[in-house]
Amino acid sequence: MQAYPLQESTLPDRNLRIVLASRPVGPPSPDNFRIEQAPVPSPGEGQVLLKILYLSLDPYMRGRMSAAKSYAAPVEIGQVMEGGTVAEVLESRHPGYSPGDLVLSHSGWQTHALSDGAGLRKLDPAQAPVTTALGVLGMPGFTAYAGLLTIGQPKPGETVVVAAASGPVGATVGQIAKIKGARAVGIAGGPEKCALVRDAFGFDAVIDHRSPTFAEELRAACPDGIDVYFENVGGKVWEAVFPLLNPFARIPVCGLIAQYNATGPFEGPDRLPVLMRDVLTKSLTIRGFIQREFQAQRPAFYREMAQWIAEGRVRYKEDIVLGLENAPEAFIGLLEGRNFGKLIVQIA
Amino acid sequence: MQAYPLQESTLPDRNLRIVLASRPVGPPSPDNFRIEQAPVPSPGEGQVLLKILYLSLDPYMRGRMSAAKSYAAPVEIGQVMEGGTVAEVLESRHPGYSPGDLVLSHSGWQTHALSDGAGLRKLDPAQAPVTTALGVLGMPGFTAYAGLLTIGQPKPGETVVVAAASGPVGATVGQIAKIKGARAVGIAGGPEKCALVRDAFGFDAVIDHRSPTFAEELRAACPDGIDVYFENVGGKVWEAVFPLLNPFARIPVCGLIAQYNATGPFEGPDRLPVLMRDVLTKSLTIRGFIQREFQAQRPAFYREMAQWIAEGRVRYKEDIVLGLENAPEAFIGLLEGRNFGKLIVQIA
Numbered sequence: 001m002q003a004y005p006l007q008e009s010t011l012p013d014r015n016l017r018i019v020l021a022s023r024p025v026g027p028p029s030p031d032n033f034r035i036e037q038a039p040v041p042s043p044g045e046g047q048v049l050l051k052i053l054y055l056s057l058d059p060y061m062r063g064r065m066s067a068a069k070s071y072a073a074p075v076e077i078g079q080v081m082e083g084g085t086v087a088e089v090l091e092s093r094h095p096g097y098s099p100g101d102l103v104l105s106h107s108g109w110q111t112h113a114l115s116d117g118a119g120l121r122k123l124d125p126a127q128a129p130v131t132t133a134l135g136v137l138g139m140p141g142f143t144a145y146a147g148l149l150t151i152g153q154p155k156p157g158e159t160v161v162v163a164a165a166s167g168p169v170g171a172t173v174g175q176i177a178k179i180k181g182a183r184a185v186g187i188a189g190g191p192e193k194c195a196l197v198r199d200a201f202g203f204d205a206v207i208d209h210r211s212p213t214f215a216e217e218l219r220a221a222c223p224d225g226i227d228v229y230f231e232n233v234g235g236k237v238w239e240a241v242f243p244l245l246n247p248f249a250r251i252p253v254c255g256l257i258a259q260y261n262a263t264g265p266f267e268g269p270d271r272l273p274v275l276m277r278d279v280l281t282k283s284l285t286i287r288g289f290i291q292r293e294f295q296a297q298r299p300a301f302y303r304e305m306a307q308w309i310a311e312g313r314v315r316y317k318e319d320i321v322l323g324l325e326n327a328p329e330a331f332i333g334l335l336e337g338r339n340f341g342k343l344i345v346q347i348a
Numbered sequence: 349m350q351a352y353p354l355q356e357s358t359l360p361d362r363n364l365r366i367v368l369a370s371r372p373v374g375p376p377s378p379d380n381f382r383i384e385q386a387p388v389p390s391p392g393e394g395q396v397l398l399k400i401l402y403l404s405l406d407p408y409m410r411g412r413m414s415a416a417k418s419y420a421a422p423v424e425i426g427q428v429m430e431g432g433t434v435a436e437v438l439e440s441r442h443p444g445y446s447p448g449d450l451v452l453s454h455s456g457w458q459t460h461a462l463s464d465g466a467g468l469r470k471l472d473p474a475q476a477p478v479t480t481a482l483g484v485l486g487m488p489g490f491t492a493y494a495g496l497l498t499i500g501q502p503k504p505g506e507t508v509v510v511a512a513a514s515g516p517v518g519a520t521v522g523q524i525a526k527i528k529g530a531r532a533v534g535i536a537g538g539p540e541k542c543a544l545v546r547d548a549f550g551f552d553a554v555i556d557h558r559s560p561t562f563a564e565e566l567r568a569a570c571p572d573g574i575d576v577y578f579e580n581v582g583g584k585v586w587e588a589v590f591p592l593l594n595p596f597a598r599i600p601v602c603g604l605i606a607q608y609n610a611t612g613p614f615e616g617p618d619r620l621p622v623l624m625r626d627v628l629t630k631s632l633t634i635r636g637f638i639q640r641e642f643q644a645q646r647p648a649f650y651r652e653m654a655q656w657i658a659e660g661r662v663r664y665k666e667d668i669v670l671g672l673e674n675a676p677e678a679f680i681g682l683l684e685g686r687n688f689g690k691l692i693v694q695i696a
Contacts, residue, residue, distance in 0.1 A: 063629070070629040071595065234624055247419065248641075253628050259621050268616010273607050275620055276582055279636035280601050281411070281418040286634040288627040293596075 015040045016324055017110035020075045024065055027261040027335065032065065033081070033328040040112045043093045048120075050087035050105055050113045055324070055345040056134035057083065057331050059232075062260040071290050081109035081327075084139055086123065086130045088348070097122075104133045109327055111347055128306065135168045135342035136316040137305055139291060143254050144172035145301045146294035148230060149180075151252035151287045156181030158227035161218075163237045165203060166193040168316065168342035169254065173230045174203045175314045182228070185221050187237055189337045196340075200315055215240040225249075234258045242275070245282060253288040261335060317341030363388045364672055365458035368423045372413055375609040375683065380413065381429070381676040388460045391441045396468075398435035398453055398461045403672070403693040404482035405431065405679045407580075410608040419638050429457040429675075432487055434471065434478045436696070445470075452481045457675055459695055476654065483516045483690035484664040485653055487639060491602050492520035493649045494642035496578060497528075499600035499635045504529030506575035509566075511585045513551060514541040516664065516690035517602065521578045522551045523662045530576070533569050535585055537685045544688075548663055563588040573597075582606045590623070593630060601636040609683060665689030 014037045021034035043049045064075045064082050075082055085108070089101040094117050097103070104121040107113035123130045128137055135141060152173075154160050160177035164170040165186025174184035174197070186203040188194050189210055197206040205221040207214060218240050225246035231238065235258030245251075278284060308314040319341040321330045327345045334343050362385045369382035391397045412423045412430050423430055433456070437449040442465050445451070452469040455461035471478045476485055483489060500521075502508050508525035512518040513534025522532035522545070534551040536542050537558055545554040553569040555562060566588050573594035579586065583606030593599075626632060656662040667689040669678040675693045682691050 068629075071631060231624075234621065238624070253624065256621075256624055256628055259625065262621060264621065265617035266619075266621050268618050269613035270616050270618050271614075271620040272618070272623055273582070273604075273610060273612065273614050275623070276579075276586070276601065276604055277607065279634055280604055281416075281636070283419060283636045283638060283641065284634075285636075286627055286632075288629070288631045288633075290631060293631065 013040060013111065014038065015110055015112040017080045018324065018327055019078055019080055020065060022077065023067060026263055028062065028065060028332055030328050030332070035325060041114050043091050043114055045093050047114050047116050048089050048094045048097045049091040050103070050107055050115055051090045051348055052085045052087045052107055052111055052113065053346070053348045054086040054131055054134060055083050055109060055327060055347055056085065056138070057327065057334055057343040057345060058140065059255055059257045059260065059334065061331065062335060082106070083108050084134055086133055087113070102130055104138065109324065111324060128309070131318055131344055132316065134344055135318060136172055136309065136314065137302065140168035140342065141172050141305055142298065142301050143291040144169045145176060145305065146291050146297050147252035147254050147289055148173050148176050148228070150294060151289060152228040152230060152250050154180045154182035154228050158182045159185060159222050159224055160228040160230065161185045161187070161222065161226050161241055162230040163187040163209070163233040164257065165197045165201070165206060166317070166341065169232055171197070171201045171316065172314060175201055178202060179308065179313055187218070193340065196317060200317065209237060219244060232257065242278070245278065245284060247282045249282065250285045251287065253286060257335065319343050321345050361388060361459065362386065363458055363460040365428045366672065366675055367426055367428055368413060370425065371415060374611055376410065376413060376680055378676050378680070383673060389462050391439050391462055393441050395462050395464050396437050396442045396445045397439040398451070398455055398463055399438045399696055400433045400435045400455055400459055400461065401694070401696045402434040402479055402482060403431050403457060403675060403695055404433065404486070405675065405682055405691040405693060406488065407603055407605045407608065407682065409679065410683060430454070431456050432482050434481055435461070450478055452486065457672065459672060476657070479666055479692055480664065482692055483666060484520055484657065484662065485650065488516035488690065489520050489653055490646065490649050491639040492517045493524060493653060494639050494645050495600040495602050495637055496521050496524050496576070498642060498645070499637060500576040500578060500598050502528045502530035502576050506530045507533060507570050507572055508576040508578065509533045509535070509570065509574050509589055510578040511535040511557070511581040512605065513545045513549070513554060514665070514689065517580055519545070519549045519664065520662060523549055526550060527656065527661055535566070541688065544665060548665065557585060567592060580605065590626070593626065593632060595630045597630065597632050599632065599634045601634060605683065667691050669693050
């Protein structure tokens with residue numbers, strides 16, 4: 001019996017993982033998540049064992065917690081929560097990877113994972129901090145890049161509006177808009193975030209959506225109307241933006257964080273006929289997208305974005321939370337706008 | 349005094365014209381229009397005098413009767429109602445036109461008009477009946493062609509749905525969809541129109557929107573969902589179409605005839621959040637348009653459409669009403685779906 005403690009110390013770490021315990025109705029709560037332990041798995045032939053260093057927390061995960069039909073399958077009850085991760089290769093039985101390699105993976109909310117190499121991308125920490133692969137040089141940055149340039153198509157002198165402008169998508173949208181010669185107007189919650197958007201990210205104007213005169217301030221900040229509204233929040237921001245849209249305005253839609261927790265049916269009046277009337281009379285383009293469909297633009301994105309970061313033309317802010325066990329609380333806060341920059345959980 | 353009757357018989361005809369007497373609230377009524385007489389004007393240097401032969405009646409005219417901001421300026425109270433026309437040149441002081449020339453013009457609801465040649469297009473009655481310049485070879489046909497091909501982009505095997513399928517836009521949309529290898533599903537009101545859509549226009553399926561089981565029948569007619577919905581009506585058709593849209597569906601929006609007479613605010617629940625959710629989760633494209641913005645495609649349209657008509661691949665139906673004085677009643681009927689094919693008023 002004395003042998004056990006000794007033997008235990010030579011075992012690899014346990015795999016800690018957070019699974020979906022139940023589906024939220026309305027805002028998620030801590031009891032929708034459950035932390036579990038499991039043995040760290042051993043890589044089979046062609047596999048690598050990954051030790052997760054960083055987990056990305058993103059609003060889309062709220063959609064995966066629901067059973068509703070969407071562009072991606074939901075996480076099943078009892079399954080590990082999905083998510084993008086930066087990991088280190090611990091053991092490799094895959095010819096392409098060696099222990100110590102750093103990779104971008106989609107390993108979810110856990111400390112260890114196996115991979116057969118599909119979807120892995122090697123990261124070079126000498127080129128950029130590895131956490132940027134979860135933010136400005138990763139999915140959020142690419143969402144901003146592909147959605148703004150392909151659907152939004154900002155032209156010099158046009159006005160581009162984006163909400164959640166201190167977050168990784170919004171901040172990048174505004175800075176790319178500026179690079180393309182457009183005016184960038186950001187919307188954020190609270191004076192700290194607004195200062196970040198204006199001073200660090202260099203937006204031409206920023207409006208606090210908590211202000212009681214939010215809609216009037218937005219109108220004043222957009223004297224020539226709005227040509228591109230990059231939609232990632234929905235709700236009252238969309239309501240304030242809508243009357244300001246110019247003819248031929250483009251609205252890439254990549255998120256609706258303000259309504260993810262809503263349970264509907266929604267109280268009237270019905271605004272759909274008014275929306276459709278303006279779609280018609282203003283020749284609007286409303287286009288939902290997920291960044292996956294624009295994969296062909298990935299190489300251009302990595303090249304251009306790395307260049308813009310190097311030149312200081314695109315800046316970013318990270319909000320790093322320590323410990324996997326804090327991921328549920330951090331995620332719940334993200335949906336309430338409590339993060340301050342790209343939200344990342346440092347795991348190892 | 350005896351001379352007057354004689355003299356009068358040598359005068360040219362009076363110009364009869366229908367002006368906007370008042371703006372409708374809800375459906376237009378006959379008293380929103382007023383018929384007036386005026387002297388036939390004389391062409392100045394560089395002008396032609398036109399005798400209107402045919403006037404096109406189209407749903408967009410309802411928009412021009414309202415003061416609400418739109419892509420085109422409203423008709424002012426007391427102004428001649430706007431509209432596309434086929435006319436004959438009576439007198440010409442313009443080097444490009446001779447008496448007897450037949451032209452497409454935008455002369456409005458009247459019997460005579462002056463023109464400086466801007467926007468006129470000469471018509472050759474040997475090539476096609478001149479009334480087609482108001483329908484399948486004119487604005488409605490081009491609306492169908494440009495909207496479907498540029499925004500809808502139907503692919504072989506896809507399902508294209510269009511309402512008002514016996515009308516000039518809908519009928520043309522379905523027939524072009526077929527030419528492009530897609531399945532065409534039409535929606536029309538009443539058995540006569542449905543028979544026309546199925547038998548004359550060759551749609552794969554047609555649904556009567558008056559049927560109490562309309563939504564179920566539409567679902568049954570679209571077993572693989574809907575890839576393109578060409579929106580020209582709105583209202584309950586849109587409601588039935590909406591849940592059947594496939595991921596990446598395209599929705600060109602050129603009209604909303606079902607809500608033109610509506611006065612709002614509209615009774616809840618609010619369907620806007622549901623629409624936006626589906627825009628996001630299905631990567632939908634909703635794009636309002638007016639055919640004007642696609643002018644560059646006009647030459648291709650005239651060439652292809654004339655060819656398709658000659659080959660019998662695109663067919664059309666006209667509903668001709670006699671006499672300018674009957675235009676208001678015919679227009680009111682158009683908004684209620686009482687026309688049977690492209691509605692044209694024969695004037696001279």
